[in-house]
């Protein structure tokens with residue numbers, strides 16, 4: 001039987017990095033989003049795929065301002081140059097589909113820490129982009145037409161992601177902010193679901 005320690009011991013440090021914790025914490029919502037989106041037959045026609053691109057537009061528009069935030073740019077220097085909203089706009093133009101109008105209710109992105117969680121989701125989605133890009137080829141779409149925003153970054157998907165994750169992991173946060181980052185990521189996935197349901201209604 002363990003002998004009670006007179007002074008409460010602090011929680012052991014998590015073996016996972018912040019990015020790994022985010023991945024573990026959002027595994028379920030990510031799976032639900034993947035299954036829902038693929039279940040909607042987005043590769044059955046260009047029209048269906050365009051709806052998915054409009055979902056992407058809505059999500060990326062939600063966080064548009066974060067890519068110009070000086071505080072976030074200091075914490076995540078590689079944020080500069082990562083924004084894919086203009087590529088999504090060009091994809092919609094290729095597909096001859098209008099850009100969605102402004103959202104009726106803009107999301108509350110929360111504190112700076114929550115915003116890190118939102119950015120984790122939006123930047124992490126580029127990892128799945130490679131898979132989606134291959135599938136989009138069935139529709140004659142590629143990185144120069146209709147599926148530009150799914151194209152891997154010039155430095156490669158893995159290296160680009162590792163850099164973002166390293167920057168994210170290096171930010172010093174207090175435990176309540178750590179919780180806020182996870183909450184921000186969950187909120188972002190909930191927002192994706194909201195956009196999917198709005199677009200495929």
Ligand code: HEM
Nearest residue numbers: 019023033034037038120121122124125127128131132192
């Ligand atoms: C807007 C919708 C989506 C969002 C926001 C999203 C978000 C994410 C995030 C945050 C990650 C990074 C996970 C990590 O930390 O390693 C990721 C990875 C990934 N996603 Fe998605 N995703 C979306 C749609 C999809 C869809 C439809 C697929 C279907 C194939 C998909 C497949 C993948 C794959 C294969 C990875 C890489 C997993 C790995 O290498 O560990 N995603 N996505």
